[in-house]
Amino acid sequence: MIFKKVTIIGVGLIGGSIGKALKSNGLAGTVVGIGHRASSIDEALRRGAIDKGTLDAVKGVAGADLVVIATPVCLIPGIAKKISCSLKKGCIVTDAGSTKAEIVGSLERIFPKGVNFVGSHPLAGSEKRGIGFAQDNLFKGSVVIMTKTKKTKKPALAKLSGFWKSLGVGRIVIKSPEEHDRIVAEISHLPHIAAAAIVNTASDKSLEFASSGFKDTTRIAASDPGIWRDICVTNRKEILKALERYEKNIARLKKLIKSGSASRLSREFERSKARREKLS
Amino acid sequence: MIFKKVTIIGVGLIGGSIGKALKSNGLAGTVVGIGHRASSIDEALRRGAIDKGTLDAVKGVAGADLVVIATPVCLIPGIAKKISCSLKKGCIVTDAGSTKAEIVGSLERIFPKGVNFVGSHPLAGSEKRGIGFAQDNLFKGSVVIMTKTKKTKKPALAKLSGFWKSLGVGRIVIKSPEEHDRIVAEISHLPHIAAAAIVNTASDKSLEFASSGFKDTTRIAASDPGIWRDICVTNRKEILKALERYEKNIARLKKLIKSGSASRLSREFERSKARREKLS
Numbered sequence: 390m391i392f393k394k395v396t397i398i399g400v401g402l403i404g405g406s407i408g409k410a411l412k413s414n415g416l417a418g419t420v421v422g423i424g425h426r427a428s429s430i431d432e433a434l435r436r437g438a439i440d441k442g443t444l445d446a447v448k449g450v451a452g453a454d455l456v457v458i459a460t461p462v463c464l465i466p467g468i469a470k471k472i473s474c475s476l477k478k479g480c481i482v483t484d485a486g487s488t489k490a491e492i493v494g495s496l497e498r499i500f501p502k503g504v505n506f507v508g509s510h511p512l513a514g515s516e517k518r519g520i521g522f523a524q525d526n527l528f529k530g531s532v533v534i535m536t537k538t539k540k541t542k543k544p545a546l547a548k549l550s551g552f553w554k555s556l557g558v559g560r561i562v563i564k565s566p567e568e569h570d571r572i573v574a575e576i577s578h579l580p581h582i583a584a585a586a587i588v589n590t591a592s593d594k595s596l597e598f599a600s601s602g603f604k605d606t607t608r609i610a611a612s613d614p615g616i617w618r619d620i621c622v623t624n625r626k627e628i629l630k631a632l633e634r635y636e637k638n639i640a641r642l643k644k645l646i647k648s649g650s651a652s653r654l655s656r657e658f659e660r661s662k663a664r665r666e667k668l669s
Numbered sequence: 670m671i672f673k674k675v676t677i678i679g680v681g682l683i684g685g686s687i688g689k690a691l692k693s694n695g696l697a698g699t700v701v702g703i704g705h706r707a708s709s710i711d712e713a714l715r716r717g718a719i720d721k722g723t724l725d726a727v728k729g730v731a732g733a734d735l736v737v738i739a740t741p742v743c744l745i746p747g748i749a750k751k752i753s754c755s756l757k758k759g760c761i762v763t764d765a766g767s768t769k770a771e772i773v774g775s776l777e778r779i780f781p782k783g784v785n786f787v788g789s790h791p792l793a794g795s796e797k798r799g800i801g802f803a804q805d806n807l808f809k810g811s812v813v814i815m816t817k818t819k820k821t822k823k824p825a826l827a828k829l830s831g832f833w834k835s836l837g838v839g840r841i842v843i844k845s846p847e848e849h850d851r852i853v854a855e856i857s858h859l860p861h862i863a864a865a866a867i868v869n870t871a872s873d874k875s876l877e878f879a880s881s882g883f884k885d886t887t888r889i890a891a892s893d894p895g896i897w898r899d900i901c902v903t904n905r906k907e908i909l910k911a912l913e914r915y916e917k918n919i920a921r922l923k924k925l926i927k928s929g930s931a932s933r934l935s936r937e938f939e940r941s942k943a944r945r946e947k948l949s
Contacts, residue, residue, distance in 0.1 A: 512880050532878060562878075575875040580886040583863050585941035586918040590911060595855040598812065598842075599948050600792050605885045606860040610945040614938035621926045621934050631870060632923050636916070638866040643912050646901045654901050658894035661865035665890040668879050 391552050392481075393418040396453040398446060398468055400424050400433040403485045403511065404459030405523030408438035410556040413525040423449040432520050447475045455552065458484040462619040466495045478503040481545050485511055487573060487616075488624040489536050489566035497540050505545035508536035508566060509553065510573070518613055529557035536566045567627075574627035578620055579635055582628070584610040585617075671832050672761075673698040676733040678726060678748055680704050680713040683765045683791065684739030685803030688718035690836040693805040703729040712800050727755045735832065738764040742899040746775045758783040761825050765791055767853060767896075768904040769816050769846035777820050785825035788816035788846060789833065790853070798893055809837035816846045847907075854907035858900055859915055862908070864890040865897075 395417040397404045411417045422439030424430040430442030443449045450472045493508040513531040533553045584607045677684045680702040691697045702719030704710040710722030723729045730752045773788040793811040813833045864887045
């Protein structure tokens with residue numbers, strides 16, 4: 390057992406899966422869940438994701454050895470401010486947000502000395518949301534990116550890394566918050582924005598003929614608009630950089646198509662084919 | 670039996686699947702395959718996709734009631750010129766190319782009176798290529814777009830439509846070549862170009878963290894570069910129109926991200942989610 394009392398704020402897909410993994414493997418003394426609706430707490434209890442639940446974050450984090458904030462990104466700083474004074478000395482706090490520089494910067498300012506914050510981003514989950522999809526093996530073999538800054542305490546980083554591994558995580562990668570944000574802008578946020586724009590470009594008449602290629606390419610456009618809004622707002626800088634490079638790549642392809650440069654078009658498509666095929 | 674002698678030029682995935690479907694359902698008297706390598710003819714014979722094979726297109730089409738040109742798009746006009754004089758009067762010719770305006774325009778000029786050309790585009794297949802992946806049920810439940818112009822003869826259109834249906838096609842849609850090209854530019858060519866550009870935008874460092882969302886969005890970037898080069902060359906006009914609208918959609922999202930317009934970003938993502946969810 391790494392932590393005696395673990396408090397999870399936000400018992401949705403990620404928070405619920407953490408609770409389930411902790412409980413089904415006996416990895417924590419008590420798992421406390423904090424929700425913003427009584428019904429979600431009830432469901433988390435019923436599904437065996439938590440031992441106790443409360444709507445009161447301040448009370449729920451008291452005495453916790455580990456607090457995991459697994460709410461939508463934009464709510465994290467507000468929650469941190471709220472719980473800041475009731476965290477016990479030596480407590481480790483992490484989050485599961487998809488963007489890091491803004492959150493880590495803000496939470497490192499909010500928490501007092503003696504509280505050890507380390508940012509986490511589990512690259513698990515799907516376009517599904519909510520406790521109903523939570524599973525105790527959601528993290529099995531997955532990757533978690535943890536952030537390290539000048540303020541990060543090494544023992545907290547090591548302990549939290551052990552925590553994620555105990556949940557089944559296959560690989561822990563340590564990055565600066567900025568590096569993290571650059572990576573996810575390129576492999577997650579850009580594809581989402583591109584997919585949304587593809588769907589919005591095709592006319593209704595054409596959509597009628599969409600086949601598997603179109604559906605695969607745009608599947609992620611069906612994920613939660615609120616989450617994507619928050620991601621765009623909190624990872625603005627890196628998303629804009631990725632979008633600018635993307636626009637240049639599109640413009641280059643457009644130019645080659647316009648001029649009918651067959652051999653150069655081949656080379657572009659050969660390059661993307663070779664790079665795509667490297668991924669399993 | 671709709672046609673006594675059917676000649677298929679190009680016995681790859683599409684041509685081979687047509688042959689297999691014809692033969693396994695006894696839909697044609699003889700199925701002749703034309704290839705550009707003896708080995709592909711041999712394999713088509715071995716796999717039961719054709720009854721006879723030849724490398725000589727001029728001889729192979731003699732006496733055919735239906736000729737299906739199932740080669741890469743850029744080879745179609747050259748083949749049409751070559752076979753034009755040896756087609757029997759009343760013969761129906763179709764193709765299976767992914768772009769239509771250029772091919773249909775060119776073939777309608779090439780073929781003499783008495784030869785009935787109707788363009789077809791079976792929306793079946795995958796990123797796989799070659800006779801090795803041919804199946805007699807490839808077209809089962811699929812959609813075929815057939816083209817109609819001022820020169821299209823109604824009896825030929827009806828007969829060819831019956832031919833596709835006999836192969837298991839679920840729905841035949843008749844469009845002008847230009848309408849066809851607009852539709853596929855939006856639902857197939859644009860997604861491919863966008864996927865290639867996404868893959869080429871992500872750095873090697875980031876690609877290491879690509880998960881299922883990235884992989885789905887970019888799967889089609891692994892398809893054959895030569896086919897995509899030909900598509901871009903032969904559907905230039907409609908692809909450029911779709912790309913211009915796409916660039917505007919990307920630019921609008923970029924502007925909203927830059928200005929942090931949370932509620933307008935939500936609306937854009939809500940719109941793409943709703944449109945994507947309409948597709949099964």
